Amino acid sequence: MGFKVNFSDEEAASQARDYTPMPTGKYYVRVTDIEDKICGPEAKNAGKPYWAVEFTIQDGQYEDRKAWTNAMIFEGALYTLSQLLKSTGFEHALETGDIPDGEELVSKECIISLVKVRDKYREKEQGSAEALYKNEVKGIAPYEGVSPTSASTTSVAAGSGSLLP
Numbered sequence: 001m002g003f004k005v006n007f008s009d010e011e012a013a014s015q016a017r018d019y020t021p022m023p024t025g026k027y028y029v030r031v032t033d034i035e036d037k038i039c040g041p042e043a044k045n046a047g048k049p050y051w052a053v054e055f056t057i058q059d060g061q062y063e064d065r066k067a068w069t070n071a072m073i074f075e076g077a078l079y080t081l082s083q084l085l086k087s088t089g090f091e092h093a094l095e096t097g098d099i100p101d102g103e104e105l106v107s108k109e110c111i112i113s114l115v116k117v118r119d120k121y122r123e124k125e126q127g128s129a130e131a132l133y134k135n136e137v138k139g140i141a142p143y144e145g146v147s148p149t150s151a152s153t154t155s156v157a158a159g160s161g162s163l164l165p
Helices: 079-087 120-126
Strands: 025-038 049-057 066-072 109-118 133-142
Touching: 025 066, 066 079, 066 109, 066 133, 079 109, 079 133
Parallel strands: none
Antiparallel strands: 025 049, 025 109, 049 066, 109 133
16 A cells, blocks of 8 residues: 655755764854753663753754764763853853753854764674764864854864863
């Protein structure tokens, strides 16, 4: 038995997405989703809250590609949350301790430092003899109006080469 559907032009133009890891570098992004989550029962910090943060690259060769990170929301593990809040204009939360709702950060611009690393978990899970790679977000900095893909190497982090505070 078959189905009859009407494809939109956009749906008909759909292509396979490229999920190969992107090169290590700095990328201009928007926060496109934040989901409230709780560490699972087998996790090191079972029952503790965190945000699953999704970024979407805004320009260059990798425009519209996604990157993800987790921001822990409990004492002793607030490093990523601190960077995210400072980078999106919520630095006052570091003094007050009052964390905004994650939805308030959605659509905010920032720069992420993305690193291409071996995915040893997936290699083991799949029994892969070849090296498999993934991307990890290693730093979040404010967007200051200049994209790293269109800027000289000194314009994003004042030449420091690091996004970490």
